[in-house]
Amino acid sequence: MAHAGTLTINRLNKDYRVKDKNLHILDNVSLSIAPGEFVSIVGSSGCGKSTLLRLIIGLEEDYKGEILLDGKPISGTSLDRGIVFQEHRLFPWLSVEQNVGLALQNSSLSDSEKQRSIQEHIELVGLRGFEKAYPYQLSGGMSQRVAIARGLVNRPEILLLDEPFGALDAMTKYNLQKELQHIWEAEGITMILVTHDVEEAVYLGDRVVIMEPRPGRIKRIVPVPLERPRNRMALNFVRIKEEILGEFGINHQEEEALIPALAA
């Protein structure tokens, strides 16, 4: 099992300069994430969710505030932080095992340890038997499984997921959400999931961080004190989901009340 890290974000501010204009993208974002916690982040398009993940992963270093992993400021990208994007970003000319193995380029493991980690993670995401397959031979869901295996193969302390299931059909998405929860439990690592899907956020998260735009900031953090695996139909689940949707001005009861009126 990998070691999970404590992530502390203190008064994070991020600006971009576009044509001599300063754009304030992230405004005073503070968030502390416990080792092994699952945190979901939801918010409207453009509110800075991917920017926040890019800063945590270390792809950009131009920001104000602190990002600490186990008390130490993060510096650049590192094997202790993995990421999965919405598009799987697999190399078409590499097989499944080669795509997963690519993430081990900078690893200090021996060749046989690398092989073992690759096989273990391909198995973990349910792709045993597809080691030699190429991306064109995989479905969208299978490709996303490969991307998850690649994100995990270095046994990171934290896995960041940026809308990993956004492009998948509903059934594939349900299955992968269930499996991601098993993987999170098996690996015992910290996960941060950005999603547009409030149900997905509640299904997976210990907490749901709601962000608002211009500038991107945390509006509210909603705890999800429900046992896993969660039942999407349970009253408590639906209540939390509705509460979060309410933050976006979406009220299903009002919508439902409208249906008979519209049918009349």
Ligand SMILES: Nc1ncnc2c1ncn2[C@@H]1O[C@H](COP(=O)(O)OP(=O)(O)OP(=O)(O)O)[C@@H](O)[C@H]1O
């Ligand atoms: N490299 C960049 N240069 C200038 N502005 C940028 C850059 N990257 C992002 N932005 C701006 O920062 C804001 C936040 O973008 P970001 O991609 O983080 O949003 P998001 O919440 O992930 O949106 P979505 O849900 O659509 O993925 C947007 O207004 C975007 O135009």
Ligand SMILES: [Mg+2]
């Ligand atoms: Mg984004």
